[in-house]
Every structure is written in C-alpha cells, then in structure tokens.
Amino acid sequence: AQKITQTQPGMFVQEKEAVTLDCTYDTSDPSYGLFWYKQPSSGEMIFLIYQGSYDQQNATEGRYSLNFQKARKSANLVISASQLGDSAMYFCAMREGINSGYALNFGKGTSLLVTP
Amino acid sequence: GAVVSQHPSWVICKSGTSVKIECRSLDFQATTMFWYRQFPKQSLMLMATSNEGSKATYEQGVEKDKFLINHASLTLSTLTVTSAHPEDSSFYICSARDPGTSGYNEQFFGPGTRLTVL
Numbered sequence: 001a002q003k004i005t006q007t008q009p010g011m012f013v014q015e016k017e018a019v020t021l022d023c024t025y026d027t028s029d030p031s032y033g034l035f036w037y038k039q040p041s042s043g044e045m046i047f048l049i050y051q052g053s054y055d056q057q058n059a060t061e062g063r064y065s066l067n068f069q070k071a072r073k074s075a076n077l078v079i080s081a082s083q084l085g086d087s088a089m090y091f092c093a094m095r096e097g098i099n100s101g102y103a104l105n106f107g108k109g110t111s112l113l114v115t116p
Numbered sequence: 117g118a119v120v121s122q123h124p125s126w127v128i129c130k131s132g133t134s135v136k137i138e139c140r141s142l143d144f145q146a147t148t149m150f151w152y153r154q155f156p157k158q159s160l161m162l163m164a165t166s167n168e169g170s171k172a173t174y175e176q177g178v179e180k181d182k183f184l185i186n187h188a189s190l191t192l193s194t195l196t197v198t199s200a201h202p203e204d205s206s207f208y209i210c211s212a213r214d215p216g217t218s219g220y221n222e223q224f225f226g227p228g229t230r231l232t233v234l
Contacts (some may be wrong), residue, residue: 045225103150104211106160
C-alpha cells in the first residue's frame with residue numbers, strides 16, 4: 001500500500017506567487033517524521049523541511065513552510081514568492097519510528113515549473 | 117552539513133558486465149547506509165539497508181545476488197550490479213545516516229550515479 005501520496009504530477013506557478021504541493025501519508029505508528037526534498041535536473045536530493053509527528057507547530061524554513069494537518073494525515077509544502085530556480089521535482093517522504101531502520105518512504109513526486 | 121560522495125557519477129557498460137558503485141561519508145561515520153533506485157520520472161525506491169559489519173537487508177523484490185552490497189567500513193558502502201542488463205539502467209542514490217547528528221535530519225544523500233547498460 002502506498003504510504004505517501006502526492007496527487008499532483010505537475011504544477012505551474014508564476015514567479016513571485018505562492019504554491020502548495022500536496023502530500024498525504026498513511027501510518028499507524030505514532031512516531032514518525034515527514035520530509036520534503038527538492039530534486040533538480042542534476043539529480044541531487046536537497047533537503048527542504050521536516051515535520052515531526054509530535055511537533056505542535058508547523059515547520060518553517062525560509063520560503064518553505066509545511067501545512068501539517070495530523071488528523072487529515074496531510075503535510076503540504078507551501079513555497080512562498082516562487083523563483084525560477086524553484087523549478088524541480090519535489091518529493092514528500094516519511095520515516096516511521098525506529099523499527100523502520102530510519103529508511104525513508106518517498107511519494108511519486110510533483111514536478112514544479114515556475115514561469116516568468 | 118555532512119557530505120556523502122558517490123563514485124562514479126555516471127557509468128556506461130555493456131550488457132553482462134558488473135559495475136561497482138561506491139558511497140562514502142566524507143566527514144562522519146555512517147552506521148547505516150541506504151541504497152535507492154530511481155527510474156526516469158519516477159520516485160526513489162529503497163533497495164536495501166546496509167549496516168556496517170553485517171549483511172544488508174534487502175527490500176522485497178530486490179535480488180540480493182544481483183545487487184551485492186558491502187558495508188565494510190563506517191565510511192564506505194558499495195553496490196555491485198552483477199551481470200547488468202539494460203533494464204538495470206537507472207539512477208542509483210545512496211544515503212548515509214549520521215548518528216551523531218542532533219535532531220531529525222540525520223540522513224544525507226549522495227549525488228547519485230547514473231547507470232546505462234547497453
């Protein structure tokens with residue numbers, strides 16, 4: 001069963017606008033972490049932001065913020081003031097507790113294109 | 117942040133040959149390393165988890181005899197694709213866990229290796 005679901009294969013946003021990338025997850029483990037990574041065409045995985053299951057506040061990192069709705073099991077990424085350099089693939093990932101061995105489970109990704 | 121390197125960054129080989137990919141943690145000791153495979157336009161799929169000094173744990177559907185993983189030291193893990201075939205062509209990415217990192221983001225990714233089998 002898919003543990004991380006990203007329903008938007010592709011998204012367009014105009015430069016300087018905000019964009020939300022959707023991510024829902026499925027787990028029965030009370031302790032988990034949610035990650036967002038950016039993957040440009042070069043292939044490297046760039047860590048953007050993290051949200052822990054016990055964190056009370058939504059995570060923020062510069063222009064990135066995570067809209068964490070625990071009851072809905074969603075962890076959407078919000079990118080404010082989009083820049084041309086934000087064009088890339090974006091992956092949502094989850095790490096479940098200690099028994100998972102710390103491996104990450106990735107969603108299928110969303111391709112974001114920022115237009116001038 | 118911690119640095120993970122991979123070598124080679126890309127490789128082209130003939131069908132039937134074996135290819136070795138190295139993953140190194142440059143400034144920390146990685147007790148655990150992970151190998152992922154990514155086909156074009158697709159997600160990263162975990163292939164195996166490798167702990168230093170012990171046998172790797174492979175995910176369901178990954179052939180352990182085809183994808184040999186060796187984690188002989190705390191800074192080096194290798195993935196050998198044996199008797200490679202065109203369907204093995206993919207982007208292989210490793211990550212390493214730094215247990216000394218405080219906080220949550222203790223997993224660091226290498227830049228990836230693009231394998232093309234002719």
